[in-house]
Amino acid sequence: MVSPAIALAFLPLLLTLLIRYRYYFALFYQAVLVRIWRDCRTGLSREERAFQYILTEATPGDPESILNAFDDWYSKVEYISILGPKKGKILDRLLLERSPMTVLELGAHCGYSTVRMARALPPGSKIYSLEMDQGNATIAEKIIRLAGFDDDMVELIVKPSDEVIPQLRSDYGVQTLDFVFMDHWKKCYKPDLQLLEGSGLLGKGSMILADNVLFPGAPNFLRHVRRSGLYEWRVHRACLEYSRGIRDGMAELIYQGVK
Ligand code: MG
Helix, strand or coil, X not given: CCCHHHHHHHHHHHHHHHHHCHHHHHHHHXXXXXXXXXHHHHCCCHHHHHHHHHHHHCCCCCHHHHHHHHXXXXXXXXXXXXXXXXXXXXXXXXXXXXXXXXXXXXXXXXXXXXXXXXXXXXXXXXXXXXXXXXXHHHHHHHHHHHCCCCCCCEEEECCCHHHHHHHHHHHHCCCCEEEEEECCCHHHHHHHHHXXXXXXXXXXXXXXXXXXXXXXXXXXXXXXXXXXXXXEEXXXXXXXXXXXXXXXXXXXXXXXXXX
């Protein structure tokens, strides 16, 4: 049994840790504890709950209203791990500047960033969006179609990225990737980037934008980018989606190798 005097001695340390890491505790509470409790209570996944909300709040065929409904879902109801509006504006700006015709998305999750990209692309462009989780892919497909984007504009592929990337040319007819958005498992960033480098699908000037390179973080990916000499690159500093206190960043890479 710990004596009250010893417990009191540790109180300042405990308070200091709580204050210093309050945003991380809040994230753990919202993203893990609340999620588990609501999963058990509703019998639905977080993504299914979000989809039900979006069905009631968003206007079919209006991508902006779907993005706004996702933001409302977070601010009024429950945490969800999507790109969010602040980092989303960085993505919007880069797409506007580059007007890519062929886009690869690694990690559709529930379709927020897919819709965000699709609404910003020029006519005739195409997104190949990969999601390996069948449950999330089902939600993503519904969200993307609800936003008004058909299979010609957004093709959702439910397979692991390391299986699909080598087949993009032979099975999907992709010749060049103008823009790649990475937002899947962080441990896959580096091997998938190396697969892309070896695929011949990156041309000089192709852009890769990778989310969450600082939190949860992708140090091996950043080390490879730095050492390979294949890219002009920078990190856009931004807080983690919907957080004011957890520092994160998006890595913007421009491929310099000759295809
Ligand atoms: Mg992300």
